[in-house]
Amino acid sequence: MADLIVALDVNDEKRLNDLASALEGQPVWLKFGLEALLAFGYGVIERHSARGFKVFADVKFHDIPNTVGAASRVLTRTGAALFNVHAAGGAAMCAQAREQSEREAAALGRPRPLSVGVTILTSLGPEEVRSVGYEGTPGEAALRLAKVARQGNLDGVVCSVHEAAAVKAACGQDFLTVCPGIRPAGADVQDQKRIATPRGAVEAGADFLVVGRPITGAPDPAAACAAILEQMHGRGPRRA
Numbered sequence: 001m002a003d004l005i006v007a008l009d010v011n012d013e014k015r016l017n018d019l020a021s022a023l024e025g026q027p028v029w030l031k032f033g034l035e036a037l038l039a040f041g042y043g044v045i046e047r048h049s050a051r052g053f054k055v056f057a058d059v060k061f062h063d064i065p066n067t068v069g070a071a072s073r074v075l076t077r078t079g080a081a082l083f084n085v086h087a088a089g090g091a092a093m094c095a096q097a098r099e100q101s102e103r104e105a106a107a108l109g110r111p112r113p114l115s116v117g118v119t120i121l122t123s124l125g126p127e128e129v130r131s132v133g134y135e136g137t138p139g140e141a142a143l144r145l146a147k148v149a150r151q152g153n154l155d156g157v158v159c160s161v162h163e164a165a166a167v168k169a170a171c172g173q174d175f176l177t178v179c180p181g182i183r184p185a186g187a188d189v190q191d192q193k194r195i196a197t198p199r200g201a202v203e204a205g206a207d208f209l210v211v212g213r214p215i216t217g218a219p220d221p222a223a224a225c226a227a228i229l230e231q232m233h234g235r236g237p238r239r240a
């Protein structure tokens with residue numbers, strides 16, 4: 001069954017605490033990305049893990065293999081349950097992320113964090129994908145990058161819902177798909193381009209749905225979150 005990850009893209013302590021409290025007790029993971037990690041420091045992962053949340057550290061590492069491997073070791077100490085690197089860093093870089101996080105976890109006597117590769121950002125449409133140098137459609141580029149992540153022994157990829165089935169067909173059904181770009185029917189699309197509804201994402205085989213602003217920007221984030229969980233589990237609208 002797919003899990004819901006709520007992206008807490010905030011930089012204000014009160015807002016962070018209000019949102020975490022609103023989500024406490026719901027079966028969701030939390031995601032901290034660049035904004036929150038820069039505002040609160042990496043301790044935010046540790047604090048929320050200690051509170052019982054599973055945390056996705058959306059660090060998007062992209063550097064030489066040695067640097068990413070070392071960073072992955074340090075990140076593992078925070079207790080993050082999942083983290084990511086850009087698959088475009090290459091298979092050797094992905095392999096270091098996986099290997100070094102696994103080693104550090106073993107040294108700490110903890111389960112290793114899952115590691116996944118970002119393929120193509122869900123905010124990029126076909127023109128932009130071409131303009132940054134990738135050949136073919138966003139789907140084709142994402143699939144090539146998924147194969148790089150697989151070769152680097154990562155657990156899966158971050159991709160759009162539209163690529164989830166093809167990624168699994170090419171890399172194996174156990175290869176995880178973490179899918180942002182989720183918008184409930186009728187919600188504001190904002191800067192996302194390759195989107196799907198919560199139900200559509202589950203039907204496409206996504207393992208994790210990443211949802212930020214439709215929850216964090218809602219007047220009642222707890223209710224918005226509960227509504228998305230309901231849609232994921234089959235009682236909501238099927239199409240945007």
Ligand code: C5P
Nearest residue numbers: 007033120121122158180210211212213
């Ligand atoms: O607010 P929204 O639902 O658009 O948030 C999506 C989250 O997923 C953001 O934190 C964004 O950084 C992240 N993300 C994404 N596309 C990717 C990788 C991560 O939107 N390919």
